[in-house]
Amino acid sequence: MQAACLVAWELYCRRGDRILFGPLDLWLEPGEALHLTGPNGIGKTSLIRMLAGLLQPFVAYDMGSSAMGSITWQGSFALQDERPALDPHLPLGQALAFWQGIDGGTAPLDRRIERLGLAHLTDVPVRYLSTGQKKRAALARVIGQGADHWLLDEPLNGLDKDGVALVEALIAERRAAGGTVIVASHQPVALPGGQTIDLRDHRA
Ligand SMILES: Nc1ncnc2c1ncn2[C@@H]1O[C@H](COP(=O)(O)OP(=O)(O)OP(=O)(O)O)[C@@H](O)[C@H]1O
Numbered sequence: 001m002q003a004a005c006l007v008a009w010e011l012y013c014r015r016g017d018r019i020l021f022g023p024l025d026l027w028l029e030p031g032e033a034l035h036l037t038g039p040n041g042i043g044k045t046s047l048i049r050m051l052a053g054l055l056q057p058f059v060a061y062d063m064g065s066s067a068m069g070s071i072t073w074q075g076s077f078a079l080q081d082e083r084p085a086l087d088p089h090l091p092l093g094q095a096l097a098f099w100q101g102i103d104g105g106t107a108p109l110d111r112r113i114e115r116l117g118l119a120h121l122t123d124v125p126v127r128y129l130s131t132g133q134k135k136r137a138a139l140a141r142v143i144g145q146g147a148d149h150w151l152l153d154e155p156l157n158g159l160d161k162d163g164v165a166l167v168e169a170l171i172a173e174r175r176a177a178g179g180t181v182i183v184a185s186h187q188p189v190a191l192p193g194g195q196t197i198d199l200r201d202h203r204a
Contacts, residue, residue, distance in 0.1 A: 004029055005074050005149055005180045006051070009067040012204065013046045014058035019204035020046060022058070023068075024197070028180040033171065033194035036184040042199040044184035045081070048153045051182065052079045075148030075179075080155055084138035086126045093122030096140055105146030112140045116166070131158030139170065150174055150181045156189060164189075 005028050012022030020043035028034060036044045049055040050071070057069035086095040093113070100109045113119055116136040121129065129137060135158050142150060150171070156164050168190045171181045183189050 003074060004072075005032075006072070006182075008051070008071045010069060011047070011050060011071070012058040012060070012069065013043050013050065013055075015043070015046060019058060021199050021202040022204050024199075024202045026051075026197075028182070028195075030178040030180065031175045032180050033175055033191040034180075034182045035189055035191050035194055035196045036182065036199065037186070037196060038199035042203075044199060045153055047199070048079070048081065048151050048182065048184050052077070052151055054079075073149065076145075077149040077151055078142045078145040078147035079151045079153075080138050080142045081153040082157075084126070084134050084141065086134075086137055086141065088127035089125060091123050092118060092126055092129065092137055095126050096137065096144070099141050100144055103141075103145045105144040107143050107146065109140075109144065112143050115143075116140045117162075132160060132163055135159055136163060136166075139167065143170065148179045150179065152181065152183045152185075154185055155183060156185055156187045 006026055008026040010023040010025065013020040036047060038044055046055055050057055059069040087098065096109055096113065113122060116139055118136055118140060121133060126137065135155065139155065155167050159167065171191065174181050183191065
């Protein structure tokens with residue numbers, strides 16, 4: 001057995017006064033992928049946020065073990081969700097360059113922009129980009145972070161056929177490099193040999 005990139009035990013998700021799902025265990029090894037599915041409101045985004053450390057797993061101390069609600073990553077991860085974190089007032093090229101300065105990844109910015117099909121949009125303010133173009137821009141940022149693992153929340157929303165194929169190719173490349181990728185998506189996404197978790201099967 002290989003060393004795991006992500007191990008999570010007995011995750012429960014509470015939103016307001018409702019427990020959405022749990023217990024849920026995750027175990028991902030290098031190169032693995034996980035597709036999170038389930039209907040609106042089941043808790044896919046909540047789980048992604050939990051894995052990113054932005055939402056605390058619910059722990060009921062009187063019914064759990066010491067491992068309950070633990071999430072352990074080996075390596076770094078990048079998160080893409082519905083907020084691209086690109087300054088809406090800046091031209092796209094400048095907005096991405098801002099993050100390049102902070103993220104310091106090794107993937108050259110102009111090559112990422114080209115790969116994501118954004119080269120003709122670098123002078124356009126981020127707020128004018130279409131839904132699919134914003135998704136592509138967010139992915140350009142994710143790649144630039146140079147993280148080992150990716151957490152992608154609905155990365156295919158608004159993408160055309162070529163965009164979907166591009167995202168699937170980028171995921172395959174990350175996996176081939178030994179990273180793991182977790183995708184929350186209503187839509188089918190090609191993750192050859194990947195795991196699938198339908199959160200309906202883990203409803204509390
Ligand atoms: N801060 C909050 N307080 C209370 N309830 C919340 C909060 N945030 C989300 N919820 C509720 O938690 C549930 C799960 O939301 P979540 O966004 O995780 O679902 P989802 O499976 O990603 O949905 P979708 O497919 O529509 O994106 C929803 O019923 C939502 O209303």
